[in-house]
Amino acid sequence: MNQFWSIALLWGLAGVAVSSALVVVFVRDVMRMVLGLGVFFLSLAGLFAYFAFGFLALAELFVYVGGVLVLILFAIMLVHRSEAGRPSLDLREAFVPGFTAALSSILLGFMFWPLAKSIGPVTSPGAPEALGRVLTGSLLSQFEIAGFLLLVALVAVVLVTGGDRS
């Protein structure tokens, strides 16, 4: 019974992720699109937590739901006015993108399918202490580069949005 609920939870989270991703791609109303994106991020965080990566689930919540989603909302408030609130989606010209996306998905599926059987149930929860040791040990250079990248992104955002006052 316990295993049944575990599998049901996994399928439920996967269903929510796919349906909210479809909402993001197909809905024309911008606010509904952002709501769909929020649900998508929440379902991703739920999947991370399901596989016992709790810290990653929290990071997903803080960075994406609390950061990126708010940024997107601010950007929409700044740029979408009146009739621009409904971005265009012409499905008559969607055959080539749909074919390309489907082909990419199928090829990726074939590529990663051998891994599918080895992804098993969760055995032990992740530990934040071990993550801290890795980030300050074997992944230290990548961690530093990520921090530098964030600084560069911050400077770039300031220059791009505020540098054209003249």
Place this chain on the structure above:
Amino acid sequence: MILVALSCALFGIGLFGVLARRDIVAILASIEVMLGGPLLLLIGLGSTARAAAANAAAASGQAATVEGAALLVIVVAAAEASVGLALLVTVARRSHTTTLEDLSEVRG
């Protein structure tokens, strides 16, 4: 099995959005959907490595390595989103549009 199918489906849905939508906000949102697929696959691989580890300490180390890599992916994605939205705001201020078709000309 479901995780590989899910991550490929999410990548495909996001790719369709990037190719089919014309609005920059919708394209940025679709890119975020695309990024969700590889992140999920990374988590699945981390789960596999954890299950295959010889003991609890090794399993914890493997999981932490994958978790750290996924965290770095999230950081890079957040930086990309912030720069993309800043460009969107600037373009919308100058051109009064967020549709790619209206932004097909470059200056200089």
